[in-house]
Amino acid sequence: MKLSMLAGAFALTFTTLTSAQDFTAGVPLGTVNEAGEPTPMSSNVKVYGSFRFAESCTFDPERNLILAMNAGVPQVMEENDGYVSLINPDGSVHTAKWIGSSRDGLTLNQPLGSAVRDGVLYVADTDTVRTFNLASGQPLASHSVADAGANGLNGIAVAADGTIYASNTRDPQRVYRVSPDGAASVFIDGSPLILPNGVAVDNDGNVVVINIGNNHVMTFNTDGELINTEYAAESGNDGIIVTEDGTQYVSSVRYGSISRIVPGGEAEVIAEGIPSAASICYDSVQNQIVIPMNNNNALGFLPLD
Template sequence: MRIPVLLMVAAGLGAGMGAAPLAAEVRVVADIGLKGSEAARHDAEADVIFVSNLGERGPGNDGYISRLGPDGQVLALKWVEGGRNGVTLVDPLGVFVQGDIVYVADTSTVRRFDRKTGAPRGDTAVPGAVRLNDLSVDAKGEILVTDSGSDDRAGAIYRIDPAGKVSEFAARDAALERPNGIAHMPDGSIVHGGRGVNLVFRGRDGKILREVTLPTGRMDGIIPLADGTLLVASQDGHGVYRVPPGGKAEMVAKDIPIPAAIGLDTKRNRLIIPQIVAATLTFVDLP
């Protein structure tokens, strides 16, 4: 088992309006073999963390999924690896754990792997996809996956039903910009970024219900909590916001150069923040 390098730093977390910041322990896990670490998702049942790794950027089939212990210890650096055992993973980004499946979005395909063994469990190609990014899966197995587009093409959001049928959830449009993070809310609505500094809430039919403005944009990972509070990574803000329903956003993790698709360890109330370029994970224990 590979032992992580832990860099201990201090952080101040927002404690609400008018209150003094609360101290929190922040640990950076480095030098464990990650490469282009984009998404981190905690599997509460097994108490492990799945991390997607882009590998070498480009069309090569060399992406991989790492399986880590709750403190960042490597259990299997290349638990699932492109080019081995019949696996294809080209620049994998989004990861989501639902039921017995680990869902992974790579460039143009949503792939499924057995949560315990890593064995392939099928895939769904998304015709016309430019760059699939984050994904969210509901209890019935319906998938929503963002397509972040490119510098000269707007993004889109796709729906994949449990039978594998692909349809548009939000059509490719300049007004959508380049959506990244997406999540199912406890009330059944869907939230995503991609419109400047706004979080967009949609109904199951894809129609916009409302928008919430944050101090900074380029939102990446979004984690909904049971009471409707959101944890939202902002690349422009270099950190993670806590956004309560109807309340003011506050930064709960600061000085993260490029926070990507965040995860939450609910057993420890711990944010897991991957950084692509640095190839690290930052753990923030929330008060």
């Protein structure tokens, strides 16, 4: 009885109950005390975890928070159960379910790849690219790529002009381009893609794509022409980061390594033995790489020199 009353009080206190607002973002960890007062968690307590198949992450430098995508359970078990967690830079939980605390006004089935650009969160969700306000979590738009053949969108990157590039890892093995107004088209179709996964936009506006099927790190111009190929230390790759100085970091989800490729150099392994090292992100404030670990339901943290 007490648990039911507490849950009810918490929901009434922390949810905006207005007819004008359907979507509600989650709030930082806290409870309602016996006096009925909302009580944030004490700063001397840290909570870790909160993930359900952590596939990718991205970083919000304005709030100094990591956004972790949680794909949830297989859709045959439960549809529309994906969510986004806010994580502090030390790995402790800020908001367990930020996008996804309520399903009102929200569709987020199985979020995989993610990217942030100009105050917008972009998420690859099966055959749709969904966008959210980075400050509030409010859903903004849904760009279907299904008519162009997408059925398993995975890696995602966003250019400075708002053009979206997203990989489709299963057949048809492609990278799609979605214009800022939502029009989807095929950017790269087939070879040299071999189970394409991670996608990034480099400092020259070119599109960098990695494969699960080999160790190629491929750079395409905006016409879809392959202009350069480099090589990670291992194959089975998932995540790609390109930093401001042009250094590339690649994660192998199959073999658990992080490769670093400096401009003009060969790949070196800077970390290994990481189970299911998925779609990594770069925390530019703490200068660290954050490593989602899929069904290990965890994030790894790799400080950089």
